[in-house]
Every structure is written in C-alpha cells, then in structure tokens.
Amino acid sequence: MTDLANSFRTQPDERGHFGQFGGRYVAETLMPLILDLEKEYRAAKADPAFKAEFDSLMAHYVGRPSPLYFAERLTEHFGGGQIWFKREELNHTGAHKINNCIGQILLAIRMGKTRIIAETGAGQHGVATATVCARFGLPCVIYMGSTDVARQQPNVFRMKLLGAEVIPVESGAKTLKDAMNEAMRDWVANVHDTFYIIGTAAGPHPYPELVRDFQSVIGKEARAQMLERTGKLPDLLLAAVGGGSNAIGLFHPFLDDPEVAMVGVEAGGHGVETDKHAASLTGGSPGVLHGNKTYLLQDEDGQIIEAHSISAGLDYPGIGPEHSWLHDIGRVKYLPINDDEALEAFQLCCRLEGIIPALESAHALAALPKVAKEYGKDQMILVNVSGRGDKDIFTVADALGAKI
Amino acid sequence: MSRFESAFGKGRPALVCFITAGDGDTAANLDALVAGGADVIELGMPFTDPMADGPAIQAANLRALAKGTTTADILALAAGFRARHPEVPLVLMGYANPMIHRGADWFAAEAAKAGVDGVICVDIPPEEDAELGPQLRAAGLNMIRLATPTTDAARLPAVLDGSGGFLYYVSVAGITGKQQAAIDSIEQAVARLKASTDLPVAVGFGVRTPGQAEAIARVADGVVVGSAFIDIVAEHGEEAAAPLKELTAALAKAVHNARETVA
Numbered sequence: 001m002t003d004l005a006n007s008f009r010t011q012p013d014e015r016g017h018f019g020q021f022g023g024r025y026v027a028e029t030l031m032p033l034i035l036d037l038e039k040e041y042r043a044a045k046a047d048p049a050f051k052a053e054f055d056s057l058m059a060h061y062v063g064r065p066s067p068l069y070f071a072e073r074l075t076e077h078f079g080g081g082q083i084w085f086k087r088e089e090l091n092h093t094g095a096h097k098i099n100n101c102i103g104q105i106l107l108a109i110r111m112g113k114t115r116i117i118a119e120t121g122a123g124q125h126g127v128a129t130a131t132v133c134a135r136f137g138l139p140c141v142i143y144m145g146s147t148d149v150a151r152q153q154p155n156v157f158r159m160k161l162l163g164a165e166v167i168p169v170e171s172g173a174k175t176l177k178d179a180m181n182e183a184m185r186d187w188v189a190n191v192h193d194t195f196y197i198i199g200t201a202a203g204p205h206p207y208p209e210l211v212r213d214f215q216s217v218i219g220k221e222a223r224a225q226m227l228e229r230t231g232k233l234p235d236l237l238l239a240a241v242g243g244g245s246n247a248i249g250l251f252h253p254f255l256d257d258p259e260v261a262m263v264g265v266e267a268g269g270h271g272v273e274t275d276k277h278a279a280s281l282t283g284g285s286p287g288v289l290h291g292n293k294t295y296l297l298q299d300e301d302g303q304i305i306e307a308h309s310i311s312a313g314l315d316y317p318g319i320g321p322e323h324s325w326l327h328d329i330g331r332v333k334y335l336p337i338n339d340d341e342a343l344e345a346f347q348l349c350c351r352l353e354g355i356i357p358a359l360e361s362a363h364a365l366a367a368l369p370k371v372a373k374e375y376g377k378d379q380m381i382l383v384n385v386s387g388r389g390d391k392d393i394f395t396v397a398d399a400l401g402a403k404i
Numbered sequence: 405m406s407r408f409e410s411a412f413g414k415g416r417p418a419l420v421c422f423i424t425a426g427d428g429d430t431a432a433n434l435d436a437l438v439a440g441g442a443d444v445i446e447l448g449m450p451f452t453d454p455m456a457d458g459p460a461i462q463a464a465n466l467r468a469l470a471k472g473t474t475t476a477d478i479l480a481l482a483a484g485f486r487a488r489h490p491e492v493p494l495v496l497m498g499y500a501n502p503m504i505h506r507g508a509d510w511f512a513a514e515a516a517k518a519g520v521d522g523v524i525c526v527d528i529p530p531e532e533d534a535e536l537g538p539q540l541r542a543a544g545l546n547m548i549r550l551a552t553p554t555t556d557a558a559r560l561p562a563v564l565d566g567s568g569g570f571l572y573y574v575s576v577a578g579i580t581g582k583q584q585a586a587i588d589s590i591e592q593a594v595a596r597l598k599a600s601t602d603l604p605v606a607v608g609f610g611v612r613t614p615g616q617a618e619a620i621a622r623v624a625d626g627v628v629v630g631s632a633f634i635d636i637v638a639e640h641g642e643e644a645a646a647p648l649k650e651l652t653a654a655l656a657k658a659v660h661n662a663r664e665t666v667a
Contacts, residue, residue: 028550028552029578072580181455185458188577189578298501
C-alpha cells in the first residue's frame, strides 16, 4: 500500500515545483495565460467528458493500447533478464508524441484558442501536432531549427502534407533549443488566440505536469499488460530521455512500486567527457531556461551550451524538471549512451527483432548490453520503444557511410 | 533621494536608454547616451537564449557573447560607468540564468558593489520572486518589474509587491523592437497603473523614433528606447558613439519637452 506522505507521485506542489525544480519562469505577458491554462487543466481533469473524448481518440485514432511485446531474440542475444518492449512506435504518427498532442489540442479547444504553435526537434512532435491540427481543423505553425530541417526532410514534408506551416529557425545552433525560443516569441506576441503545444515534459508549470499526465497512458497500460501477461511487475524500466516525456510517461505509474528499478538514458553524443553531448543530468547543473528550473548544460556564467546528439529528438541542453527531481532524490538512475552505442543498438534491433527503432529509442536499447546481464532469466526488463526509425534512415545511412 | 527619484523627479518625463553590454565599445556608448541626455541607463546582460527579444537585440546578445563578454566584464562596465557618472541611475536587464548561476546573493552583492541601482529580470515573474527578489532588496537594489497588456487588475498587486525604482510597462504583448501599441491604449494602461502605485511608470517596447517617444512622454513618466540604439551599434560597430549621441539627443529633446508642445 502506498503511503501518500512517502509517495513519489504527488509532485509538483501547487506552485508547480518538483522539489527545487520546475516552476514558472516566464515573461509577465505569459503569466496570466499560464495561470489560465492551469485552471482549465484542473477543470478538464475533473470533467468526465474530457476524459471520455481523450480515451476515445486514444483508442480509435491513435490505436491504443499499444502492444506489449516479448523481444525473444534480443533476450537470447544478451542472455540476461527477459526483454520486453512497450510498442509506442506503433501509434498513429509513429511515436509516443501523439498521446500528448491529443490531450493538449482538446485543452486548446476548451480554452477557445484558434491557432496552434509548436516546436520540434526530430520532427516527431511537429508531425503529431500537425496531425491533430488537421484532425480538428486548426491552423498550425511549427518552428524547427534549420539544422533539423535539413536532417529530417521526410518529417518536414509530412508536416506540410498535413497542412502545417514549417518555419526554419536560423538562430543559435539551429536545433530544438532555438526552435523553442522562437515558438515562445510567437506565443508571447499572440497570447490572445494561440495555444502552444509543448512537445515534452518541460517548460513552465503546468506543462511538465500535464504532458506527464497525458503520456502516463504508456505506463498505466504497460503496468496492466505486464500483470495480465506475467502476473508480475517488471524489474527494470528503460527509456530514453531528451526532454523526457516518453520516460516520465512510462515511469510515473510505477514510481511507488519499490521493486521496479528505472533507468533514464541520456544522449552521450561523442562522450560526456567531450563538449559534444546532450546529457544534462550527467554533465550539467541546475539553472533556468524555457520557463523552468532544471539541469542544464551551461558554462560558468550560466550561458547555455549547445547540445549534441546523433538523435535530433535528444539534442537539447536541458531535461524535464521532474527528471531532475527524480535524479536528485535517487528514485531513477540516469545513464549516458553515446552516438556509436545507439547506432549499434539501432542495427541490432533491426536485425534481431525486425523492428526499426527511432534513434531516440535506440539509446534506451543501447543500455541493454550494460544492464541485461545484471538480471536473471525470470526477471523482466521493459524498454519503451518510443518511436519508429523510418525518419532516421538517412542519418543512419550517413553515419554508416552508406549511400541511399 | 535615490538616483531613480532624482531621475524621474525633474518635473518632466524621463528618457530611459537600453544597450547590450559587450556589443561594440560599450563604455563609450554609455557615455554617449548620457551626453545625449539619457536620464536612466539599462545595460543588457547578454544571454544565449533571449526568448523575449526580437531580431535586433537577439543579434546584439550573440555579438556580445561571440566577443567573449562575461558576467565579470558586465560588472566591470557597470563599475566604470558609476565612477564616471555618479548621478545617473543604472539598471542591469536580462534573463534569470546568468543572474542566479553563482547564487542570487552573489549577483546582488556584486551588482550593488558595482554601483547598480536596479535589476530587470525578464523571466522571473512575481510567482518566482524568491529566486532573486529578496536577495536584491537585501543588497539595497530595486527589483524593477514589468507590467504588460495582459497584467489584469487581479494580478497587478502581486506585480507591484516588492517592486521598486520604476514600473516598466511593456506596451505590446510581444517581443522587443517590433510594432508599437496605439497611444490610446498606452494612455489608459498608464492611468490604470498609476492609480495603483506611486512608482514612476516608464513605457517601452517598439519605441524607435522621437515622434513615437514624444507621444508616449505626454502620458507616461518615462519612455524606454532599446532596439533603435542596438541597430546603430550593429551598423557602426566600434564607432557607434557619435550616432548614438545624436539619436539620444533627438529623443531626449522630444521626451523632455513633450508636455510643453501639446497642441
């Protein structure tokens, strides 16, 4: 039984803080809107009609529940614990991102907003946002760093097909961080009619909380599926962490199960000892960016350092505030995985399981060689395969020196 | 009497001038602003991710950082300014992370030591005041808050609580350097703010020309100009002092005499 006082599932507090992290570090122009959003979110959460519509779209539009799959050949390959996949890559649009977008666009409609904006890194969140905008008939503007536009062309075209306007962002390193800056600039200038669908469990309160809640469908399903299939809870959860929405979505429903260990996998880029990585917990320190306090890659003056990862979706110098808190209290362990390890795992999963994982998810899979042997054959490791890798084949081909 | 009280107590509207620290010859540029007639100086602290700024100030931030401008350099610029201009109020304006990275106490103490009078932090709203406000006030500095068109009557007391120096009214919901609000809406907003506070109200965002500044000065205690100066530094580089002084003088004339020329 869960003792509420000792629960890990009661964050954030009423001010949006997860321990010292989170909060609402935004310009005054946005504050009233943020407070409004929080009020509306509380009302929606308590409204059975909102939940019914969300659940119905999840079932019939997204295709949930996503399967729980026993990865027999990978299990055999590593010779340790049983490896199971939560198949988020089978969702409509090919990743977990759609779960959150459905929730947020229903909120936007509730609030009477008539225009949607979003940032995107790999393009998965942009595609998911463009998808729900098409579905609900709202105009959609996606900000995307021009570096990412170049390396994620298929997703750029997908967004355009879905009717979104994709605006390449030329500032900074021209990746996810800069796209988020530009989206916030748009938002502050258009608060009256615009809803910002943030793609990860970060940003000002209440975004980290509501994104987590919408993504928790992953962990709730996985928990029930595991119990139904095996009669037990998994012994270890593995998920990749950029901003951290797929990870927190999987982890949160298990946080009060002390027998379930959890590892969040950060992008180690060329190695955390180099200056080219995106491991903000392993290689960063607490600071304030994009509306929340969290671990950041930064220099001695608090200037933000550009992140690097082969995976565009993990290429961000911060992390969701709840992960910073879970890291500090030790409930979740975080492990960096380098580009080359992720590439190796990407290929292994293709060949042994017939599943092309997203490079983001390949980071989670790449932790398996390090952890699988620590578990016995009757123990279970559940990996969140958060997205499919079709979008990444050009990047992977390039990294492997292959010509398409 | 504090420097702010003097600057806003001259019986005429005040001109508040913003430039980014480390962009161009900052010390010479600051002197040019004062020589041109600036009543209050806002010195921007460059940040890698200036989310509330338009293209002009974004670019200034990146130019300053590309030149290697550090927090120590900014504090040295402030101290040098204070030594040369004992009477002119000096405000540091920027984003939270560089201000709190070494600890808000450290930043407040160093800013006070450098002769800074107040701080504007774009991304610390009243809800997160504990991050910086108490430390500034303990060091004798003013936390200058921003009010915006979205700050309603219910929120205004929270914005005013703990704020000092002057109140900065951001006249448009948007980023710096873009469009300007209609003068009627500014007049109404300033009247609403002044009914709730004794602090002077300065109006900024999108003010570029003497004509715009004059119109605002008729209804507000101060006018803030930033991007127009930044454009000059962008164009003239290290040699921006003379044209900065020229624009400041034109703006100062328009602002200082605004209420005498009302038709």
